[in-house]
Amino acid sequence: VPAALDETAVSPIHPDFGAIIVGVDFSAPMTDQAITDIQRLADTYAVLVFRNAAAVGDADQLEFCRRLGPGPILGIERPPMAAGLLPGVIALRNLDDDGEIVPLDDRRNAFRKANELWHTDESFSFDRGAYSILKAVELPPDGAAPTEFTDMRSVVDDLPDSLIAQLLALTAVHSLPYSLHLSGYEALEADYERWPSSIQPLVNHNTRTGRRSLYLAKHIKKIVGLDDDESELLLADLFDRARRAKNFYRHTWSPNDIVLWDNLATMHRATSFESSTMRREMRRTTSLELAGTY
Ligand SMILES: O=C(O)CCC(=O)C(=O)O
Numbered sequence: 564v565p566a567a568l569d570e571t572a573v574s575p576i577h578p579d580f581g582a583i584i585v586g587v588d589f590s591a592p593m594t595d596q597a598i599t600d601i602q603r604l605a606d607t608y609a610v611l612v613f614r615n616a617a618a619v620g621d622a623d624q625l626e627f628c629r630r631l632g633p634g635p636i637l638g639i640e641r642p643p644m645a646a647g648l649l650p651g652v653i654a655l656r657n658l659d660d661d662g663e664i665v666p667l668d669d670r671r672n673a674f675r676k677a678n679e680l681w682h683t684d685e686s687f688s689f690d691r692g693a694y695s696i697l698k699a700v701e702l703p704p705d706g707a708a709p710t711e712f713t714d715m716r717s718v719v720d721d722l723p724d725s726l727i728a729q730l731l732a733l734t735a736v737h738s739l740p741y742s743l744h745l746s747g748y749e750a751l752e753a754d755y756e757r758w759p760s761s762i763q764p765l766v767n768h769n770t771r772t773g774r775r776s777l778y779l780a781k782h783i784k785k786i787v788g789l790d791d792d793e794s795e796l797l798l799a800d801l802f803d804r805a806r807r808a809k810n811f812y813r814h815t816w817s818p819n820d821i822v823l824w825d826n827l828a829t830m831h832r833a834t835s836f837e838s839s840t841m842r843r844e845m846r847r848t849t850s851l852e853l854a855g856t857y
């Protein structure tokens with residue numbers, strides 16, 4: 564039972580995936596106990612939805628992120644989607660710096676659209692993303708553009724033992740230019756140079772909880788050691804299993820929501836909206852993996 568958070572304010576969405584938490588004040592310094600409680604809740608539920616987190620400023624969001632672990636990830640060098648942000652704050656929006664809607668065929672849009680592929684944040688980096696914290700700055704009307712989450716622990720729980728044994732021996736190449744290419748971005752030679760790939764296990768193991776999760780993302784270009792056809796077949800099978808995961812959550816945004824997820828236990832994706840007429844801006848901070856945790 565969390566000591567510093569009011570236990571009655573925690574409402575699970577599934578028994579072990581997704582929880583709605585009301586009453587956390589992000590504008591006041593949090594006690595160490597509150598941070599520990601939030602980490603424990605994240606270990607249990609993997610996605611935490613903080614409702615009514617009234618107007619959390621970027622500095623408060625960054626501070627919260629820093630308390631959760633090393634980092635934040637500074638963000639790979641991306642086409643600028645927002646000038647003047649604090650380092651570590653990533654803006655995801657269909658707006659330019661004058662607040663105008665970015666044309667659909669603009670390269671900057673391809674970056675945003677890539678979030679509509681199932682992924683986990685910064686798996687293509689040597690220092691992987693651990694916790695991501697996302698808040699809404701400007702939302703399209705009528706609950707458009709929810710964010711979807713899949714519990715990758717529940718996916719592993721449902722895998723046959725023989726497949727788990729196979730996956731435990733495998734690693735995969737994660738590449739940002741590859742997933743950008745899937746969403747229509749023509750990666751340049753220079754992109755491959757500035758965004759090197761990473762090699763990651765296919766199965767994560769959380770040493771605090773003992774639970775495994777499938778570490779899958781559309782950033783995966785190839786499974787190491789398999790030929791291209793075998794790799795494609797296995798990936799298609801794994802994505803299919805993830806699509807049918809027992810634990811799934813679609814978050815419909817309200818203005819003062821903050822959503823935190825464990826990238827090493829989940830996949831997520833943005834969903835499409837009328838981005839040629841509607842405006843949307845989200846801001847994300849992502850902490851780095853604590854060495855030895857997974
Ligand atoms: O904008 C969203 O709904 C999701 C954003 C996302 O996928 C990300 O920040 O990685």
